[in-house]
Amino acid sequence: MPKKVSGHIKITSKVIGYLPVEGVLEDIEIQTSGIKTALNDDEVEVALLPLVKGIRQQGEVTKIIKRARMEFVGTMEKVDDKASGDFFLVPDDKKFYRDILVPASSAGNAQDGDKVFVHITEWKDMESRPRGEVLRVLGKKGVHDVEMQSIVLEKGFDTDFTPEVEEDARKAASTARENFAQEVASRKDFRGTTTFTIDPVDAKDFDDAISFKELTHGDYEIGVHIADVSHFVTEGTVLDKEARKRGFSVYLVDRTIPMLPEELSNDMCSLNPREDKLAFSAVFVMTAKGAVKEKWFGKTVINSNKRFTYENAMESINTVKDGVSGAGEFSKELNILNKIAKIYQEERRINGAIEFETDEVKFQLDAEGVPISVYRKERLDTHKLVEEFMLLANREVAEVVFKVNEKSKDGRAFIYRIHPEPNVEKIENLSIFLKALGFELKSKNGNITSKDINAMLQKISGSPAESLIKTATIRSMAKAIYSTKNVGHFGLGFEFYTHFTSPIRRYPDLIVHRLLQRQLVEGKVAQDEFVKYEKISMDASEKEISAAEAERASIKYKQVEYMSKRVGQEFEGTISGVTEWGIYVEEVTSKSEGMIKLRDMKDDMYELDEKNYAIIGVRTGKKYSLGDKIKFKVLNADLNKKILDFAMV
Numbered sequence: 001m002p003k004k005v006s007g008h009i010k011i012t013s014k015v016i017g018y019l020p021v022e023g024v025l026e027d028i029e030i031q032t033s034g035i036k037t038a039l040n041d042d043e044v045e046v047a048l049l050p051l052v053k054g055i056r057q058q059g060e061v062t063k064i065i066k067r068a069r070m071e072f073v074g075t076m077e078k079v080d081d082k083a084s085g086d087f088f089l090v091p092d093d094k095k096f097y098r099d100i101l102v103p104a105s106s107a108g109n110a111q112d113g114d115k116v117f118v119h120i121t122e123w124k125d126m127e128s129r130p131r132g133e134v135l136r137v138l139g140k141k142g143v144h145d146v147e148m149q150s151i152v153l154e155k156g157f158d159t160d161f162t163p164e165v166e167e168d169a170r171k172a173a174s175t176a177r178e179n180f181a182q183e184v185a186s187r188k189d190f191r192g193t194t195t196f197t198i199d200p201v202d203a204k205d206f207d208d209a210i211s212f213k214e215l216t217h218g219d220y221e222i223g224v225h226i227a228d229v230s231h232f233v234t235e236g237t238v239l240d241k242e243a244r245k246r247g248f249s250v251y252l253v254d255r256t257i258p259m260l261p262e263e264l265s266n267d268m269c270s271l272n273p274r275e276d277k278l279a280f281s282a283v284f285v286m287t288a289k290g291a292v293k294e295k296w297f298g299k300t301v302i303n304s305n306k307r308f309t310y311e312n313a314m315e316s317i318n319t320v321k322d323g324v325s326g327a328g329e330f331s332k333e334l335n336i337l338n339k340i341a342k343i344y345q346e347e348r349r350i351n352g353a354i355e356f357e358t359d360e361v362k363f364q365l366d367a368e369g370v371p372i373s374v375y376r377k378e379r380l381d382t383h384k385l386v387e388e389f390m391l392l393a394n395r396e397v398a399e400v401v402f403k404v405n406e407k408s409k410d411g412r413a414f415i416y417r418i419h420p421e422p423n424v425e426k427i428e429n430l431s432i433f434l435k436a437l438g439f440e441l442k443s444k445n446g447n448i449t450s451k452d453i454n455a456m457l458q459k460i461s462g463s464p465a466e467s468l469i470k471t472a473t474i475r476s477m478a479k480a481i482y483s484t485k486n487v488g489h490f491g492l493g494f495e496f497y498t499h500f501t502s503p504i505r506r507y508p509d510l511i512v513h514r515l516l517q518r519q520l521v522e523g524k525v526a527q528d529e530f531v532k533y534e535k536i537s538m539d540a541s542e543k544e545i546s547a548a549e550a551e552r553a554s555i556k557y558k559q560v561e562y563m564s565k566r567v568g569q570e571f572e573g574t575i576s577g578v579t580e581w582g583i584y585v586e587e588v589t590s591k592s593e594g595m596i597k598l599r600d601m602k603d604d605m606y607e608l609d610e611k612n613y614a615i616i617g618v619r620t621g622k623k624y625s626l627g628d629k630i631k632f633k634v635l636n637a638d639l640n641k642k643i644l645d646f647a648m649v
Helices: 143-152 163-178 180-185 239-248 263-266 311-319 331-350 381-406 422-436 449-459 466-476 507-522 529-564
Strands: 004-008 018-020 028-029 043-048 060-068 071-079 086-089 100-102 114-120 129-138 194-199 208-214 218-225 277-287 292-303 308-309 360-365 371-377 416-418 479-482 570-578 582-587 593-597 608-609 614-617 624-625 629-638 642-648
Touching: 004 018, 004 060, 018 642, 028 043, 028 060, 071 100, 071 129, 071 143, 100 114, 114 143, 129 143, 143 371, 143 529, 163 180, 163 239, 163 263, 180 277, 194 311, 194 381, 208 331, 208 381, 218 292, 218 331, 218 381, 239 507, 239 529, 277 381, 277 507, 292 381, 292 449, 292 507, 311 331, 311 381, 331 381, 360 529, 371 529, 381 416, 381 507, 422 466, 449 466, 466 570, 507 529, 529 629, 529 642, 570 624
Parallel strands: 100 129, 194 308, 593 642
Antiparallel strands: 004 043, 018 028, 043 060, 071 086, 071 114, 086 100, 114 129, 194 208, 208 218, 218 277, 277 292, 360 371, 416 479, 570 582, 570 629, 582 593, 608 614, 614 624, 629 642
């Protein structure tokens, strides 16, 4: 009997499967014939085939334990026999390697060329096509709203809430309104304390606010107030189950797909200005240099004095009147908070927090959703101010809970945000990559500290390959995840860390609120609940990846669409990848990435110098290396495949 292993299969666009197995260095490779209808991310059982010298361990799927999903987005195409009325669905997911047959009886009112959402009803073997039925017709391919819906559904999120979820949200809001006065009486009242929110200009919900009060002896009371979502979304309700299923709000280029219905996310749970709101707060008494002397956590009621955008908060800090700087609205409070935030930034830098400053691309869209301009989002001091105080609250909540739990005899669970140390092999590969670009990453046998990474990032600052190296470094890091086991946060340089500050848009934060409140009232966590919270942590970590992929997919689509209107135009870019068939180039402003195929470079025949991440002309010796700046023009933009073809200028 061959040995069998199980896990989640990963399938490439070439229809080759790979199964990661714990404790095994190389993934098990599964050829197309051995995949046996398994789809990307399915949980499968795999039989190991006899080892062949010089070839990695091969296997074949013997059982599909659990499907990752059975719903897919794609484009309807009429079958050749048009009289039948049947369709093939061409899936958007390029890792889905077969078209889906949709019989006329299961096509609903879908037409040729429509984007639809389909459920696979039957798939017996690799020789036959999967059969499906249309769940939802999205509209014509290429229409902005249709494409954005497609991305969301393809990544496992829904664009709408069911009537049952909407009704549960209305009931929760109505009950909260009826009992508001009684609830306020049981909370600490911060309505008389100066409080404001600072958010993006297009924000629809405000889930965090900062309060400020001057105390005697030069100390300050600074509160981080978070929307008390746990008051409205109680465990086991329809609303709670929906929030857990979604896990996160999803942010696309033009819209937000919220985790909670708007009745809560934009109204009852949003810390709107000049409205009494229920919050869960972390309040600190601190010195002018940010040293925390006292801390308090608990349920509060607040009333925000002002809704700032990052930009107008920055203007308030910088306003000069009669020769006095900082004369804008709440400028005194903002300037003090900004000074403390800068102290925290420097402390984190000294403690080894990795300083990744990456460019964020934003699009200006016309009324039809077509990108008419692109720009890079500027990070202001006010972005960093809010970030530092949210980090403070997250860190302090995690530390106080961890220390209480450590002493507890009855056993208590909590959800931490952890970031393990990097994998040794990945760091060694990163070192080789950097060396080829002329930079050095100091490590000891593949072991590295965050300070080593920061030292390297300082050296590459301003170099043409800076963006490229930052991306490669991020990819070499372990992913930050949720877990009931605290191992610290490598990237931030924190021993304790959690997510407490965004329960409107992250389900793990909602759980953190519930568990913190249970601890504050000395509630116990039963032993069997540990398994439940670890499962929630694992599910949330996976959902977070899907939400990030949806965001990236929407940006990628708009980048290709933006460039499709500029075919023939010339741009500047950086070589971002080198392969045996071509070089990838990233455009400077839009960050759009396309390929220059070697066969299209007519001035010479180029060959790959894999060791030095370069291509070299056989006759001329001309060399193009990773990180080089070049000029190119746009040859072609394929919105269906989301790919760009460039040509060297």
